[in-house]
Amino acid sequence: MLAITDLIVSTSILPKTLSIFWFNSREIEFNACLTQMHLIHGFFMVESGIFVAMAFDRYVAICHPLRHSTILTKTVVAKIGLAMLLRGCIIVLPSILLARQWPYCRTNVVANTYCEHLAVVKLACADISVSISYGLFVVFFVTGLDVAFITVSYIQILRAISSLPTKKTRLKTFGTCGSHLCAIVVFYIPRLFSFLRHQLGENMPLYFQVLISNMYFVMPPMLNPVIYGVDGGHLHCDHQPRTRAHTGSQQNL
Template sequence: MSDSNTTDFTNPSTFILLGIPGLEVDYVWISISFCTMYAIAILGNFTILIIVKRDPSLHEPMYYFLGMLAVTDFLLSTSTVPKMLNIFWFSSREIDFSACLTQMYFIHCFSVMESGILVAMALDRYVAICHPLRYSTILTNSVVAKIGLAVVLRSGILVMPNPVLASQWPYCRTNIIPHTYCEHMAVVKVACADIRVSSYYSLSVALLIMAVDVSFISMSYIQILRAIFSLPTKNARLKTFGTCSSHLFVFLTFCIPSLSSILTHRFGQNVPLHFHVLLANVYLLVPPMLNPIIYGVRTKQIRNRLLRFFTCKGT
């Protein structure tokens, strides 16, 4: 292993993931926290999927999008946590070069996909609240399918250049990556080449996606808020606002850590490395854990199905 860290090579057969440099003594407690969050994410998202699938009354656009979000959350967390726990528990730090690039692609692909699904959910709420009589004619099953396909294609196409470019750089100094997973900038920073093309492209795509998605969601909720304040009764306003506030909270818990991680990687030279790595893990773990909890608690139909399920189990 020591030889592979220093000898010259253009394409290393493996990379070495260090984990969280500087926090090695805390790996047990960190791993327990991450494992707990992962378990909650898996259980919660599978529960959402099962409820939506089994209940015909939930076969509506809102719940289809929620199901898409649950699948994406499951895949996003699963693309990082198993390898991360291997590092913490078994010191299994090696990852194959092609496996690293594959992990890089899927992590960023699922992140972009999640943002797109949240935009679709904002569109769903806009139509439901601002055009309730036309809801079923606007968001038909075919339209929902097309939106889902567009979200998948957007993420897949925009993220693809990242691993393609990363595979072209020579890695002739080291194959050690100070991270828990193959994050794009963490990988290309160890290349002995001018990586500005990779850096500029990934940053431009990240900021473009963030700007477009935030703009769409903001416009949707401006119209939604106008519709809410025009409702005749206070109870109706509170009920409608409560439904939308959960979606806004979900978007913020995903958007803020994600943007912070992106900017810290490029402009946070004075930020401790362990803080950045922890932040990069938080934005991949916390939203998948919180999303099913938030929607399970705030969405009356799902909450009622859960209560009915546990009541039947108890009798």
């Protein structure tokens, strides 16, 4: 689910961005702009929800390991994925509908390589306070709630790990969360810089603002395969010798 979401976000932005640099194709139809806006912001919410689901998966795996396969069945995982998809697409829809109904009589130049919500609605010659307020609500309430759920999950995980008998066991157990934590950092840190860009944008050069906003959507899809690929390769190389060394004890168990 994470890979598919990253792929959708990337393909929503990069083709148009590359056409700007390669072919100087700087125009985009208004409906296509709104569609791009819905995809990139909607699937950002989807990806944030997936990280919450992954945190819950780590919580069940560490705190209730014997019940993991019965709690997180394929049906449950599919329902969680569908719920995250619907949440992301529906919660962004009002901001798209608001952006569509504003009158645009100022410049039609968006100071970015893609149709970002605030960059588009700021071109409207109307009071856009409703759009700005709803955008802030989505950022603080939805994203903030996701971060809170992830934090609660890891508090419970750390409490369970602290009760393990040896330091080696604690480190090994917490190591199973390494890839998830790295992916969270890669996902939310650019989001924080993007938010600061909107607050301090007047004091930043335009090229720096565009660079940050592109990193916000390009970095996570680019680095997530590396994070999970390296982590998976490490687990595979470390697993085989241990299995052979303890085959007898595993059969006895």
